[in-house]
Amino acid sequence: MEHREISRAVIKRLPRYYRYLGELMQEGVERISSGELSKRMQITASQIRQDLNNFGGFGQQGYGYNVKYLYHEIGKILGLDKTYNLIIIGAGNLGQAIANYANFERRGFVAKAMFDTNSQLKGKTVRGIPVYSMDDLEDYIRNNDVQIAALTLPKAGAEAAAKRLIKIGIRGIWNFAHTDLRVPDDVVVENVHLSESLMRISYRLSNQEE
Amino acid sequence: MEHREISRAVIKRLPRYYRYLGELMQEGVERISSGELSKRMQITASQIRQDLNNFGGFGQQGYGYNVKYLYHEIGKILGLDKTYNLIIIGAGNLGQAIANYANFERRGFVAKAMFDTNSQLKGKTVRGIPVYSMDDLEDYIRNNDVQIAALTLPKAGAEAAAKRLIKIGIRGIWNFAHTDLRVPDDVVVENVHLSESLMRISYRLSNQEE
DNA sequence: TAGATTGTTAATCGATTAACAATC
DNA sequence: TAGATTGTTAATCGATTAACAATC
Structure with a gap:
């Protein structure tokens, strides 16, 4: 159609x-x-x-x-009749919060794995979701069905992580890093810039129309 | 001006x-x-x-x-020359993730306290930020300078929490609950609906223009 | 059938882009 | 001064609202 x-x-x-x-x-x-x-x-x-x-x-x-x-x-x-497998890049607080949020699964978004450069987190699990080393990223994606990657790592590493994800075939990126990713046309990026959201609050509080 | x-x-x-x-x-x-x-x-x-x-x-x-x-x-x-004190309603994963995110402070948004109905969390601290009982909400706000409240609790409790916050004088609400709050004109609500953000990814992945 | 409410065209409104005179 | 680039007006584009004929 x-x-x-x-x-x-x-x-x-x-x-x-x-x-x-x-x-x-x-x-x-x-x-x-x-x-x-x-x-x-x-x-x-x-x-x-x-x-x-x-x-x-x-x-x-x-x-x-x-x-x-x-x-x-x-x-x-909206494409909610399908299931999407999700991986989370960056197993810090935000990444863990997303992993913990079981409600997304009800809509068909299933978190499968987390990745972090910090090797101390390796082997940890959050709500049953394992944390792997960033070194294993490509291997994991090759061997598993992954449609969406959430970027919950610092701005500095986001662009590089996105490049790797796109190269290995990921087409959906949920970007929490405070940066605008440059990606090919066929890659979907959805930005969640929390600090910009806070700034809009402060703007509206400061310039409140009386 | x-x-x-x-x-x-x-x-x-x-x-x-x-x-x-x-x-x-x-x-x-x-x-x-x-x-x-x-x-x-x-x-x-x-x-x-x-x-x-x-x-x-x-x-x-x-x-x-x-x-x-x-x-x-x-x-x-944007009003970033001022400092805003923030409280977090709901000390679950998302609430804790926000409490943990020190970067907001660089922009002048300082998390001061968390509140939760779960009394087991009472007394806990996250990055030095204490968790109080929801019963103490009004007392706390009366005795402390609070400009913004983040709602990181389930939808079911969000509307009631917002009512209490507004009644006691809060004018800025950062709403993570999946519901649209009805508030007076002078109250600023900024919504962060993560599941809607995910749905936009799935829409775009499903309807990708070739 | 009469009443209700859609689907759709036309009118309006607002936001973006283009153009260029003002001016550093 | 000549060149660059803004501030601002005018033109275009797109999105929202109004209106109403089609139809259940």
Whole structure:
């Protein structure tokens, strides 16, 4: 199925739709109109209909949208019908926190291994997830199915680690290092720059519109 | 000084400018033109000039921008000339990871205390930062200067915790819980929804444009 | 059928890019 | 002064909202 290019803005909203639909499902709500969903999500009904129509007509005139159906359809669009194996580069606090966060697995993201240059961590496990030496990175990826790598190491090592990962075939990078990675077109990088997020708080606190 | 409303898009880019200028400073670069910066940052020179001009003329025709000056000016705009005390609600892995991340302090964000409903954690410290009972939250905030609270607890408790924080006077919330908080207008919420970030990776991996 | 609500086109709004006069 | 580069206006592009005919 060929669909035209979806804008970045729409993609960014999809997981939020998915979350709200999941909640509605848990509440036992069977159907919802763009108007009702609009009230819940604090976005316009028009935007909801526009967004969903990027992927085809999920609704029905006079009825609205079937919650369960729409939830699963958006799940498929997001690629959540598949499982992704994840490795974590950098077994420090952040890396361990991610390894410990079992909830990601519910969505199909399974942490399989951690890697660290610090040989003292070698052999350690976090929630059953082993820490290996960075020396073993290529071997591990060759012998295991890995789709996504989380970079939870200091900025200084991030670019080099990314290069190795890309060379050996990884196409998804979840980058927590405070740097912009330069990668080929077919590699997906999703940045989580926590310090930038903090700075936006301080900006808004400092420049609070009265 | 009254300046007109700055758009959300511009604010989002400011920390990135700040990061690049910091790097230039470290490299010993004294001045930079919008054209050169454009090449580094992969955004148009026009956008750079537009963005900076929201805050006044930082550059000089025929010369460009003085790196050190611009760095400090953007720092001031971002409110990084002040110190912010931070408390962490939820002393689980993510909370501890944030407590452990000393780098935030370099930017003026100082973690002071953690709170958890799990009384077993009470008395524990992480990098010298103590864990208190949630029962002591209001007392602590009354007796200490706290500007920002990080919510690193499960979704179920997040809304209630936010209510308590706001009631006692906190105006900055760094929300890691997978829920949208409803807050008064003068409260700043910055969301970090890690699972949504993962979903965007899976979307892009699944729908990779060939 | 009448009422509700979608899918979709058209209008508006905002953000980005281009262009160039001002000026160091 | 001549060259470089900003600050700023105008043009373009894209995203959001409004409107309404189609249709369940």
